[in-house]
Amino acid sequence: MELYPYLSPYILTDTIFVNYGGHTGTSVAAQRNAAYFIAEKMASEDMHTFLQLTTITGTYPRNWQGKYQFNYNFIWNINQVRFLDNEGNSLLTVVGNDYKNYFDFMDDERGLICVIYPGSTVYTQKIEFVYQCGIPSGTAYSPDILLGLTTYADLVLNEILGYGNEAPGDVGVQSYRNIGYSEARIALMRTNFGSSARAQFAYKQFLNYKKRKWVGM
Numbered sequence: 001m002e003l004y005p006y007l008s009p010y011i012l013t014d015t016i017f018v019n020y021g022g023h024t025g026t027s028v029a030a031q032r033n034a035a036y037f038i039a040e041k042m043a044s045e046d047m048h049t050f051l052q053l054t055t056i057t058g059t060y061p062r063n064w065q066g067k068y069q070f071n072y073n074f075i076w077n078i079n080q081v082r083f084l085d086n087e088g089n090s091l092l093t094v095v096g097n098d099y100k101n102y103f104d105f106m107d108d109e110r111g112l113i114c115v116i117y118p119g120s121t122v123y124t125q126k127i128e129f130v131y132q133c134g135i136p137s138g139t140a141y142s143p144d145i146l147l148g149l150t151t152y153a154d155l156v157l158n159e160i161l162g163y164g165n166e167a168p169g170d171v172g173v174q175s176y177r178n179i180g181y182s183e184a185r186i187a188l189m190r191t192n193f194g195s196s197a198r199a200q201f202a203y204k205q206f207l208n209y210k211k212r213k214w215v216g217m
Helices: 014-019 029-047 096-101 143-161 197-204
Strands: 054-061 067-069 075-084 090-095 103-107 112-115 126-133 175-178 181-184
Touching (some): 014 143, 075 096
Antiparallel strands (some): 054 126, 075 126
């Protein structure tokens, strides 16, 4: 799995956060930036892609059927491909649009590609792809994504500050009783964002952009 390539938030700002219902409270800039970063990273992990176009390098063991499932969805371009032998030596390097002579996208939204091995690459053991993926900025700034990011960043910030969430760690509360009052909610899902009602609300904002991975390859 490729590591998340960013070290700071690039979508959320204080202005967006407040406009979409976030509460800065007594937080300082470093705390808010941490919450924004965690929200964007979690959204990327949940959608299997990035909130802006990003160039990624990924190396995969040879698939003898020629089918490769990238770790990220929404592939826009392949910049370079290297066919590598067992010792990591390059047998063939394909740059730019030449990749179209050797590869065919079976599903670019889900990052599935089929490789046609040329004769010079018979000893290929690994393939290294340099590819561009992510959703365009016009999509990343749509209201549902900004609302989802803000909601989750607000939950994270509340944890940092020590107040405001449904329960410590934002655990979903299924049943509650206190001095004659009780309530039981409908079953809560477990999502990458957590199991609380607000975490599920954040999760739902990204559903239209999630593409399920292929299975059985």
